[in-house]
Amino acid sequence: MICILGGTGGGKSVLFNSLVSEKLSKVGVRRPCTRGAVVLCPSRATDSLGNLKRESGFLDELEIIPRDKDELKNVIMVDTPDFDSVEKSNRITSNRFFMLSDFILFVASQEKYADLLGRNLIRRSVEWGKEIIVILNKAESETAFLDFRRSLANELPALELIRIDRTARPPEILTNSPAIDQLSGLFQRFQAVEEVRKLRVSECERLKSNTLNSVETTAELLQELRDRIQIIVEHIDAALNESLEEMETKLDVSASREVEEKIQARLENLLRKYDILYAPRAALRNAVQKIVATIGGTIISDWFGQNRTVLNETISLKSLEQNDYANSLTQLEASVAKFNLEVAELLSSEEDFSDFRRIASESCPRFSSEQIRAFYEEAFPEIEKLLEAEFERFKEGLSTVDEIKLYGSYTLWALFLVTAEVAIGGGLTLLDMVLNSVIVPFIPKWLLKFKIIDILRDIAERVDRQRREALRGILMRQAEIYIQVFSDLAPKQESIGQLLKLRSGLQSIG
Numbered sequence: 146m147i148c149i150l151g152g153t154g155g156g157k158s159v160l161f162n163s164l165v166s167e168k169l170s171k172v173g174v175r176r177p178c179t180r181g182a183v184v185l186c187p188s189r190a191t192d193s194l195g196n197l198k199r200e201s202g203f204l205d206e207l208e209i210i211p212r213d214k215d216e217l218k219n220v221i222m223v224d225t226p227d228f229d230s231v232e233k234s235n236r237i238t239s240n241r242f243f244m245l246s247d248f249i250l251f252v253a254s255q256e257k258y259a260d261l262l263g264r265n266l267i268r269r270s271v272e273w274g275k276e277i278i279v280i281l282n283k284a285e286s287e288t289a290f291l292d293f294r295r296s297l298a299n300e301l302p303a304l305e306l307i308r309i310d311r312t313a314r315p316p317e318i319l320t321n322s323p324a325i326d327q328l329s330g331l332f333q334r335f336q337a338v339e340e341v342r343k344l345r346v347s348e349c350e351r352l353k354s355n356t357l358n359s360v361e362t363t364a365e366l367l368q369e370l371r372d373r374i375q376i377i378v379e380h381i382d383a384a385l386n387e388s389l390e391e392m393e394t395k396l397d398v399s400a401s402r403e404v405e406e407k408i409q410a411r412l413e414n415l416l417r418k419y420d421i422l423y424a425p426r427a428a429l430r431n432a433v434q435k436i437v438a439t440i441g442g443t444i445i446s447d448w449f450g451q452n453r454t455v456l457n458e459t460i461s462l463k464s465l466e467q468n469d470y471a472n473s474l475t476q477l478e479a480s481v482a483k484f485n486l487e488v489a490e491l492l493s494s495e496e497d498f499s500d501f502r503r504i505a506s507e508s509c510p511r512f513s514s515e516q517i518r519a520f521y522e523e524a525f526p527e528i529e530k531l532l533e534a535e536f537e538r539f540k541e542g543l544s545t546v547d548e549i550k551l552y553g554s555y556t557l558w559a560l561f562l563v564t565a566e567v568a569i570g571g572g573l574t575l576l577d578m579v580l581n582s583v584i585v586p587f588i589p590k591w592l593l594k595f596k597i598i599d600i601l602r603d604i605a606e607r608v609d610r611q612r613r614e615a616l617r618g619i620l621m622r623q624a625e626i627y628i629q630v631f632s633d634l635a636p637k638q639e640s641i642g643q644l645l646k647l648r649s650g651l652q653s654i655g
């Protein structure tokens with residue numbers, strides 16, 4: 146396969162037509178004129194070229210012309226589109242034919258011979274060990290030719306350079322050109338099957354060693370990337386565990402005089418107002434339905450009716466914000482910020498993680514205060530639901546009379562509520578500190594017989610557990626973003642395995 150390669154308007158198509166002695170490829174003043182490639186081949190090669198076109202997926206515009214010419218019986222001639230074309234598909238086609246070619250005719254023109262892209266292509270041909278002849282086309286001055294020859298010889302002394310003089314008028318095909326006669330000598334050479342075979346064998350060996358090299362380097366690079374990702378993920382994991390542990394210890398808070406006073410004021414306020422708002426709505430509704438069914442309940446439904454408006458309000462964490470005595474939210478924010486900082490430091494450490502650093506800053510959003518707040522609220526159910534569940538637990542085994550009495554007790558709900566608030570804000574530690582000094586004085590004697598202190602402690606314990614879990618979950622969620630992004634980048638081990646298998650398969654081909 147002899148491929149004519151070169152830049153736009155260099156005269157490739159004219160050269161192609163001249164070599165095959167037929168005006169087959171369009172020659173153009175309006176450039177680029179050749180789209181896709183024009184291939185002239187012996188008719189016995191048509192099928193394989195057809196397959197190549199179908200399988201390659203990039204040769205849509207490949208024009209295959211079967212011609213049985215004696216001097217071309219072992220040759221496929223290809224006129225390629227410009228390797229420097231503005232059309233990407235042309236550049237790709239040209240590059241693929243570069244790889245497929247056994248022999249390259251590189252066309253440089255007087256205007257463009259010093260061009261860097263062209264020089265790179267010539268260099269690459271030599272690196273790949275491909276046979277190449279360079280043609281200076283449309284040559285007008287001897288100076289330019291000598292200049293070109295000198296600069297090529299400096300770098301690539303063995304390179305053959307042929308000059309084709311510029312004709313007065315733009316031709317479609319050149320006749321009576323000594324340079325074309327000289328190039329046609331190639332066809333004579335490849336009339337001998339032995340010559341063709343030699344060329345093919347060495348080309349196949351080159352392809353094999355080039356492919357082996359690429360496969361090996363690719364497998365190594367992928368493995369290296371995988372290893373680096375594993376290291377960074379392990380580091381992030383370690384940073385997360387450290388932050389979790391630290392946060393955990395800081396969640397235990399001490400009660401101050403000020404906190405105690407706040408809790409006390411809150412309880413007093415709740416009880417003074419006899420604030421029905423804090424008797425959970427649904428619990429009341431359930432109770433009323435049940436009681437109405439059993440005792441006819443005029444009293445209860447009257448009482449319920451009077452307070453209907455207030456009952457439509459929901460107690461959510463928002464209404465608790467001002468009562469978040471010990472500020473576990475602040476602690477969470479600090480822990481998330483510290484964790485993010487640690488990851489940033491990790492990515493800027495002396496190990497070269499600069500690529501990961503960029504990825505992290507582009508693809509790993511850091512939670513804002515608002516987001517953390519929203520997650521925190523989301524993590525707790527509405528307080529009224531929580532208290533309802535606590536109440537359900539509490540009334541197990543009580544008599545109906547006691548149950549009714551408890552449903553109607555503002556004090557009970559106020560105690561439940563404050564306990565939950567304290568536990569959400571400062572955990573069991575805080576509750577234990579203020580339980581006897583601040584909360585117990587508010588418990589009336591009749592409630593004490595229900596072992597209410599133990600029950601409040603139970604509530605606090607459960608809420609504390611839930612709070613810790615929620616806070617941990619939010620911090621882990623931040624870490625998960627990094628871990629996910631980096632893990633998604635890691636090439637699969639099995640892909641690397643496939644490459645290595647391909648390599649040993651290639652090695653075993655003789």
Ligand SMILES: Nc1nc2c(ncn2[C@@H]2O[C@H](COP(=O)(O)OP(=O)(O)O)[C@@H](O)[C@H]2O)c(=O)[nH]1
Pocket residue numbers: 151152153154155156157158159160171172173174176177178179227282283310311312313314315316317
């Ligand atoms: N005057 C003159 N024009 C030439 C010569 N060789 C090629 N051309 C013109 O240069 C233009 C581009 O040639 P073409 O073969 O289509 O270039 P390609 O883009 O490399 O295939 C055409 O108009 C050709 O006729 C030459 O020796 N003299």
Ligand SMILES: [Mg+2]
Pocket residue numbers: 157158171172178179225226
């Ligand atoms: Mg052309």
